[in-house]
Amino acid sequence: MTDIQDSASGDGPATQLLVCVKCRRGRDMPPDGRRPGQALYERIRALELRPGISVAPVECLQNCDHGCTVALRGGDDKWTYVFANVDEADHPQMILDGAARYHATSDGLIPWRERPEHFKRNCVARIPPMTLPEEALND
Amino acid sequence: MTDIQDSASGDGPATQLLVCVKCRRGRDMPPDGRRPGQALYERIRALELRPGISVAPVECLQNCDHGCTVALRGGDDKWTYVFANVDEADHPQMILDGAARYHATSDGLIPWRERPEHFKRNCVARIPPMTLPEEALND
Numbered sequence: 001m002t003d004i005q006d007s008a009s010g011d012g013p014a015t016q017l018l019v020c021v022k023c024r025r026g027r028d029m030p031p032d033g034r035r036p037g038q039a040l041y042e043r044i045r046a047l048e049l050r051p052g053i054s055v056a057p058v059e060c061l062q063n064c065d066h067g068c069t070v071a072l073r074g075g076d077d078k079w080t081y082v083f084a085n086v087d088e089a090d091h092p093q094m095i096l097d098g099a100a101r102y103h104a105t106s107d108g109l110i111p112w113r114e115r116p117e118h119f120k121r122n123c124v125a126r127i128p129p130m131t132l133p134e135e136a137l138n139d
Numbered sequence: 140m141t142d143i144q145d146s147a148s149g150d151g152p153a154t155q156l157l158v159c160v161k162c163r164r165g166r167d168m169p170p171d172g173r174r175p176g177q178a179l180y181e182r183i184r185a186l187e188l189r190p191g192i193s194v195a196p197v198e199c200l201q202n203c204d205h206g207c208t209v210a211l212r213g214g215d216d217k218w219t220y221v222f223a224n225v226d227e228a229d230h231p232q233m234i235l236d237g238a239a240r241y242h243a244t245s246d247g248l249i250p251w252r253e254r255p256e257h258f259k260r261n262c263v264a265r266i267p268p269m270t271l272p273e274e275a276l277n278d
Contacts, residue, residue, distance in 0.1 A: 018267065062220075062265045071266055081201075082221070082264040125221040125264045126201045127210055128157065 013075030014052050015103040017095065019044060021057040023067035040068045040088035047092055050100045063124055070095055076130040078108030084124045094118055152214030153191050154242040156234065158183060160196040162206035179207045179227035186231055189239045202263055209234055215269040217247030223263045233257055 023037030030036075041057050049055065063069040066084035073080040081102070086095060098116045102108060107129065110119065162176030169175075180196050188194065202208040205223035212219040220241070225234060237255045241247060246268065249258065 058267050060265075062262045069264070071264070073266065080219075080266055082266070123201045125208070125210070126199075127212065127219055127221070127266060128197050 012106070014054060015072060015074040015099055017053060017055045017099045018058045018061065018071040019055060020061040020067060020069045022060045023064070023069060025067045026065055036088050037068050040086060040092065043088055043092040044095060047096055049096065050103065052103050053099050066124065072099055072102045074103065074108060077106065078129055080127040081108065081123060082125045083119055083122050085122045091118065151245070153193060154211060154213040154238055156192060156194045156238045157197045157200065157210040157212070158194060159200040159206060159208045161199045162203070162208060164206045165204055175227050176207050179225060179231065182227055182231040183234060186235055188235065189242065191242050192238050205263065211238055211241045213242065213247060216245065217268055219266040220247065220262060221264045222258055222261050224261045230257065
């Protein structure tokens with residue numbers, strides 16, 4: 001099983017970077033059949049990962065009109081984020097830098113000034129932590 | 140704490156319907172200051188909820204350009220879904236019907252033919268289950 005808690009590093013629950021590998025970025029399939037999402041995943045995997053961060057391919061995050069798409073999650077105490085319009089050539093290192101900043105937080109909220117510009121402009125959704133206090137949800 | 144597992148009904152983990160109550164649907168604030176997202180939340184809460192389904196307000200799901208926005212989650216074994224373009228007047232019952240269909244699944248995947256039309260056309264993202272087998276993620 002992929003249990004983020006189980007693979008936690010010493011400094012908190014592990015961060016999982018999910019990459020939609022089926023993404024065609026709204027286009028017809030390229031002649032060689034290699035999807036932009038798969039290329040994005042492979043390029044990210046070829047880079048050095050910080051401790052506590054893992055990368056997982058996912059078959060469709062269903063943000064098909066605005067791909068490529070990645071998501072960041074990190075256990076029950078953190079917001080989960082989904083980012084769109086990721087470019088497989090230009091953005092792999094930026095995504096990993098953002099993942100490292102996400103990993104360094106306790107709640108998933110990267111301080112605005114530290115947030116990659118792409119994250120600021122291309123967040124399509126976020127999901128609250130599982131452990132958000134009931135009072136905060138139902139104030 | 141809001142732990143979906145803790146509030147599980149007899150037929151599986153509870154389903155949580157998250158409603159973005161801060162949504163202005165990309166418009167200026169209405170003169171009375173009542174946001175469409177807050178109105179959506181209140182109208183959903185006024186309807187009868189099926190057993191096992193709870194509704195929680197959330198301050199910003201960050202799908203601001205395509206609100207109103209709701210999300211469905213239901214424990215570690217289910218996909219989490221985010222749906223956009225929800226109308227506070229027309230859609231509350233449809234959202235609850237969709238939530239009931241989601242609740243009836245084991246993995247969050249509502250069969251396509253049973254899926255509300257709005258869900259088919261307005262899914263902005265989905266997040267895989269926490270317990271998705273590693274093999275499925277890394278095939």
